[in-house]
Amino acid sequence: MKxxxxxxxxxxxxxxxxxxxxxxxxxxxxxxKAIECLEMAKRYHEDAKHFRKKGDYASAFGALNYAFGWLxxxxxxxxxxxxxxxxxxxxx
Numbered sequence: 703m704k705x706x707x708x709x710x711x712x713x714x715x716x717x718x719x720x721x722x723x724x725x726x727x728x729x730x731x732x733x734x735k736a737i738e739c740l741e742m743a744k745r746y747h748e749d750a751k752h753f754r755k756k757g758d759y760a761s762a763f764g765a766l767n768y769a770f771g772w773l774x775x776x777x778x779x780x781x782x783x784x785x786x787x788x789x790x791x792x793x794x
Contacts, residue, residue, distance in 0.1 A: 706759040714766045721773050724785040736781035743772035
């Protein structure tokens with residue numbers, strides 16, 4: 703694929719929203735760092751919305767991938783509890 707279509711971008715936004723619904727910050731000594739990771743993911747998600755609105759699908763797609771990376775990293779580090787049956791995260 704050489705371009706990011708509206709349909710592909712919409713699919714990624716839905717995937718991101720599903721991932722957010724599966725993430726819960728664990729009560730650990732790293733809770734503050736986990737909250738920071740979650741907030742970074744939310745900020746990149748908001749950036750993606752901004753880029754999509756401007757018609758910059760490539761930047762929106764990139765921002766979504768960064769957002770998902772923050773969630774996935776938190777899951778791998780064990781600071782997030784995730785639905786391991788979702789197939790969304792590396793730990794699944």
